[in-house]
Amino acid sequence: MSSDSSLSAPLSPTARSAARAVWWRRCEAPTVALCLLFYPAWAALVWWHALLPGWPLFVVGGYLAQLHFSLQHESIHAMRGLPRWLRTALVWPPVNLWLPYPLYHRSHSTHHVNFHLTHPQKDTESAYHSAPAWAAYSPFWQRVYSVNQTLAFRVLLGPVLRLYKLVRTEGGKLLAGDVSHLRIWAVHALSIAPVLYFVIGVCGMGFGEYVLYFVYPGMMLGALRTFTEHRWSEAPHARVAIVESNAVMGLLYLYNNLHHVHHRAPTMPWYEIPVHFRRHRAAVLEANGHFYYRGYGEIARRYLWRPVFRPVHPKW
Numbered sequence: 001m002s003s004d005s006s007l008s009a010p011l012s013p014t015a016r017s018a019a020r021a022v023w024w025r026r027c028e029a030p031t032v033a034l035c036l037l038f039y040p041a042w043a044a045l046v047w048w049h050a051l052l053p054g055w056p057l058f059v060v061g062g063y064l065a066q067l068h069f070s071l072q073h074e075s076i077h078a079m080r081g082l083p084r085w086l087r088t089a090l091v092w093p094p095v096n097l098w099l100p101y102p103l104y105h106r107s108h109s110t111h112h113v114n115f116h117l118t119h120p121q122k123d124t125e126s127a128y129h130s131a132p133a134w135a136a137y138s139p140f141w142q143r144v145y146s147v148n149q150t151l152a153f154r155v156l157l158g159p160v161l162r163l164y165k166l167v168r169t170e171g172g173k174l175l176a177g178d179v180s181h182l183r184i185w186a187v188h189a190l191s192i193a194p195v196l197y198f199v200i201g202v203c204g205m206g207f208g209e210y211v212l213y214f215v216y217p218g219m220m221l222g223a224l225r226t227f228t229e230h231r232w233s234e235a236p237h238a239r240v241a242i243v244e245s246n247a248v249m250g251l252l253y254l255y256n257n258l259h260h261v262h263h264r265a266p267t268m269p270w271y272e273i274p275v276h277f278r279r280h281r282a283a284v285l286e287a288n289g290h291f292y293y294r295g296y297g298e299i300a301r302r303y304l305w306r307p308v309f310r311p312v313h314p315k316w
Contacts, residue, residue, distance in 0.1 A: 026081040030271045031074055035090045038068060042095060046203045049213070062217025063252060068095050069222055070254040070270075076105050077266045095195060097215050098163060100188035103181070112266055114236040119316050125226065128313035149307035151300055154227050159219035221252065228299055228308050229259050231291065232315065237264065238289030242277070245295045250274060260288040 042064050049057055072091040079087040092101055107124040116122040120130040129137075129145060137145070147153045148161060173181060199205050225243075233239045243257040254270035256262055258277050261284060268276065277284055285292055293299050302308075 028079045028081050028087075028269065031071070031079055031269065032082075032090065035071055038064070038071065039093070042068070043198070046199055046205055046210075046214075049203065049205050049209070054213070057213045058217050061214040062221055065096050065214045065218025066221040067252055067254075069218060070252065070256065072101060072104060073108065073256060074254055074270055076108055077262075078269045080267055092191065093195060094188060094191050095214070096218055097192060097195070097211070098219075099166070100184050102184050112263070114240075114263060117236055117239045117263075118230050118232045118313065120313050121316075123230075126230070126313075127311065128232065128316075129311050130316060131312055134312045145311045146307065149303075149309060149311055150305055151224075151227055151303045151308070152305055154223050155220050158223040159216060162219065162223075224296060225253050225257060228293070228303065231309055232313060233289060233291075235289060237287050238291055240288055241291045241293065242285065242288060243293045243296065243299070249296065260284055260291070 045052075045057070045060060045064060049061075052060075068091070075087045075091045079090075082090075088101070094101070111117075111123055111125045113122070118126050118128055120126050120128045120133065127149070134142065134145075144161070148158060170181060170185075173179075196207065196210075199210050200207060228243075229241050230239050231241070237260065240260040240263045242260050245257050249257060255273040256270070258273050261268065261273050261277050264284075264287070265276075
């Protein structure tokens with residue numbers, strides 16, 4: 001009898017708080033809520049786009065586009081309390097148009113082998129080039145890749161280079177007879193159709209306008225985050241930066257700007273990253289060799305027109 005009554009006894013305040021924390025973490029409530037808020041916000045901005053001047057639409061549209069990309073990144077690593085189909089479905093709609101989610105998932109997972117970070121061939125997100133590849137480039141491409149190490153070029157024209165690389169890679173597969181990605185692109189095209197129907201057919205926004213005010217500025221904000229996220233160092237974790245910033249930029253990137261924390265604990269939910277960094281700040285900065293910036297303003301002051309590093313990898 002005593003054991004039955006103990007089971008039915010009310011939980012203490014501490015136990016209730018712990019139970020809520022377990023539920024909050026298991027159900028990924030902040031991330032799910034953000035996803036459910038994102039789509040109405042995006043739809044509303046597209047619906048009322050004609051009421052906004054160009055620059056506010058460019059800024060807010062780009063912010064939302066990059067936020068969706070950040071949510072896709074979160075679904076790759078975290079949201080582990082949800083079934084895989086659900087965490088994929090929450091971020092699947094291709095509002096950014098250009099990159100199929102399965103390709104991003106595969107490529108970014110490869111990037112997370114910390115030992116290979118910055119490797120020109122093995123790190124899918126490396127901005128370095130191998131010495132043999134560099135020697136084979138024409139003077140034009142050597143110049144392009146050199147100025148791509150400045151923040152001004154990376155943000156303004158880096159998205160064009162990223163699209164060029166995607167077309168070259170995927171086109172090269174087809175020319176080589178590799179059709180393994182055709183199904184991915186077919187599903188992506190089918191997924192884009194309702195997005196463009198809503199944008200163009202329902203809201204009356206031109207395709208070029210949507211690219212200009214949503215897709216491209218979203219890619220620009222992505223280029224800002226990744227600009228100096230990684231550099232070569234003998235110690236793998238000293239290759240990953242910490243960029244402190246304000247809550248607006250933190251939410252935009254879902255605190256992936258505190259990138260070293262993310263690489264050390266990839267499945268840590270975005271809303272726990274800043275708490276972890278504040279509690280372990282000294283240890284985190286020691287572990288990454290104080291590869292640290294006070295914010296994106298500091299990065300701009302240093303590297304707006306000056307290369308962040310030489311594009312030829314010093315070792316690999």
